[in-house]
Amino acid sequence: MKIYLSLLKTVLFASGALLASQSGAADAVPYPNTSAMGVGQAETTAWHAACMKVAKAAPPPADLPAPSAVSSLQQCKASDLYYDTKSMAAPKPDDWRQVRHCAVATNNSEVLMMLYQNGQGVTKAPPLAMKYACSIAAAPAEMAGRVEHLQKLAASGQGNIDLCDDITSGYMMGVCSAIDARQKNRVRGQASGKASQAWPAAAQASFKKLEAATANFADARAGKETDLSGTARAAMSIAARTAELELLAQDVKQYEAGKLPAAMTQAQAQALDKQLNVIYGKLMKQPKPDYAGAVEKDGIRDTQRLWLKYRDAWMAFGAVHYPSVTSHTWAAMLTARRNAQLEALLEP
Secondary structure (H helix, E strand, C coil): HHHHHHHHHHHHHHHHHCCCCCCHHHHHHCCCCCCCCCCHHHCHHHHHHHHHCCCCCCHHHHHHCCCCHHHHHHHHHHHHHHHHHCCCCCCCCHHHHHHHHHHHHHCCCHHHHHHHHCCCCCCCCCHHHHHHHHHCCCCCCHHHHHHHHHHHHHCCCCCCCCCCHHHHHHHHHHHHHHHHHHHHHHHHHHHHHHCCCCCHHHHHHHHHHHHHHHHHHHHHHHHHHCCCCCCHHHHHHHHHHHHHHHHHHHHHHHHHCCCCCCCHHHHHHHHHHHHHHHHHHHHHHHCCCCCCCCCHHHHHHHHHHHHHHHHHHHHHHHHCCCCCCCCCHHHHHHHHHHHHHHHHHHHC
């Protein structure tokens, strides 16, 4: 769990620096923003020429927050506000105004690019969107792809853009995975609250324990059973955690609709448990990996212990809220899923 949290903090800190540049350092950022490119010949590229054509573009004064309001907006999170507002069924102009003012106050070029290209709360302004795109710290291929994308949208006169449309690096995969995971978490929370509010108190209490056990297991899957050796490690870790949380939400949605798991016998549950022990035994006999970030036996062992608590919490909740489903059925279903996860960890 500590590994996952440390990795997530790194992604969120870095994405915060990327998605909301500190206003005090704004003057030090070059235009176009080549701060993430290292040594190169950006001045000779087509994207650089496109950026220079819109260098003087600026938002209308009416789109800007009042000078007196800027200081109070320094702690706002423009990216979170943007995606939260975008997810609304019918965002109002004032909702987008808050996003825009936050983005301006925190120099968030990413959000401003999307707002002015997509016409969200403002008049669409492709040149201004391009100006903000050119102000984003990006790898050369990402900058070139984003500029070309905006040129195509401007030529067609239609279409929207998202920060994550043109990413090229494992690092940005992590940033975009964090954005996606946050939105899915919001949706899950809303759906869970709506579904459980009519349940008896005992079911609600049992479900809270299941949610906590699921989160612990998901953290362990993300931090201890995911290969964190590559540049896409943040994205893979976030995806692993999100998958477990999404599975719980999907299960409950399905069961609440009356589609309960197919009945399984005690013999089937026992056979699957035996299979689990065999796979786990093989994992514990594997040689220690020789590269950093690899899945370690200790990590699998820690995760397995949390899975047992997760399984028990599921069975306890099932007994309270879905009494027609036998304990053998819950045990068999959950063990079959775990077996598939452990099988995937075996060396080929």
